[in-house]
Amino acid sequence: MSASLSARTRWWALGVLSLTQLVVVLDGTIVNIALPQAQEALGLTDSARQWVVTAYALAFGALLLLGGRIADYWGRKRTYAVGMVGFGLASLWGGIASSGFELILARGLQGAFAALLAPAALALLTVTFPSGRDRNTAFAVFGTVAGAGAAVGLVLGGVLTEFLNWRWCLLVNIFFVIVGLIGAFLFLEESRAEGDNRYDVWGAVTVTLGLGSLVYGFSSAERGWGNPVTITFLAVGVVLIALFVWIETKVDQPLLPLRVITHRVRAGAFLIQALAGSVMIGATLYLTFHLQLVLGMSALSAGLATLPLPVATMIAAPFVTKLLSRIGARPLMITGPLVVAGALLLLSRITGGAYAAEVLPALIVMGLGMAFVFVPLQNLALAGVPAHDAGVASATANSAMQIGGSIGLSVFTAIYAAVVGPHGAGMPPESALVSGYSAAFVAAAVCMVIAAVIAVVFVRGSRQELYPSEAGMVAVHS
Incomplete structure (x- = not known):
């Protein structure tokens, strides 16, 4: 572990960095439930509405590699602080936006500064917990927060929209920024890659x-x-x-050393992260539409209705962590996506009936499956990474999540439009919506089956290699 930090300070640092990860992930979905209100207030068209979500994920994912290198070269704590300030200012602008164009542009700027924040946070976590059991615990906590963040965003967005208004889905970030900056000053230690660093x-x-x-x-x-x-x-x-x-x-000095992505286990982890992102960002958007537009839920009710997903993930995470140390990462990485796929197929059977019968069971099962995916995933994404590449490997992992989410949302939207388009005129609107949402959920299930196949092929190695003991991290050989 980092020698200059006390044990207590390291765990406080974990709290600050986990909060940061929560913010950048939940901001991908926090506006989802508020979209109908924002669309009406700012006069957004249906096609422009999607870009409130896509602009964030696109800027975030596309700039993460550069953000990772800036964190490595310029200093991870310094990059973290600048990212926090910029993220807060972009959130403020979005919260007071007077037009749809301003909101979309502000969301893009949020994504750009998140591209500094996320790799800096994960790289700081890597150097704060370089080896041993504490590292495994830290990554389990961090991975659980990352996995639950998208669903937490839906809940928080519903609460803020119901009791305040949609603008607070962006303005709430200012609170997180203040806490993050104070925490960085008190608990984080500067680090950077050594040597001749050129962009x-x-x-x-x-x-x-x-x-x-x-x-x-x-x-x-x-x-x-x-x-x-x-x-x-x-x-x-x-x-x-x-x-x-x-x-x-x-x-x-490449932006992305190919050794980072040609390493077999890491490559598999990045691909699985992209597919998981398509579900957590893309599929959950259609879930919120179903809850509000078909089941007629308010913003608050819809947000709370998604709560079983992150709760199931958080409840399962400690048990999955123990199971991980006993059986290793590979069985979990194969089983988890299949469980999520089963939940999505269950969700695809929606008819517009009661939430408790058609939606709730699927969300619980999906949350359990996501715990099997996200608890080992962050550690696998950094398996055997040299210290010099910590930031860029972190960036690649986050980029996979965001680009996977934005592409997944686009593909699911195309499938939804293809299903509703030919039949919508001859069907009641509610039936057309349900058919489109069902098709999107089936497509998401296919993505998770592919993720399981990737785990079978790529996530190979001894249990000690895939889940290091207190002796430290062991590189997994391709």
């Missing part, structure tokens, strides 16, 4: 534009997969990502 400018440009183009292309698929805009942006995104990979093989 990979062309790598940053190509990966940012490439990821942005891919997400925009998938977002445009709502108008049809054959739409010229969709095809063009997807093609440009693929070319730019390929160019980025080529650049990374040529520069001395």
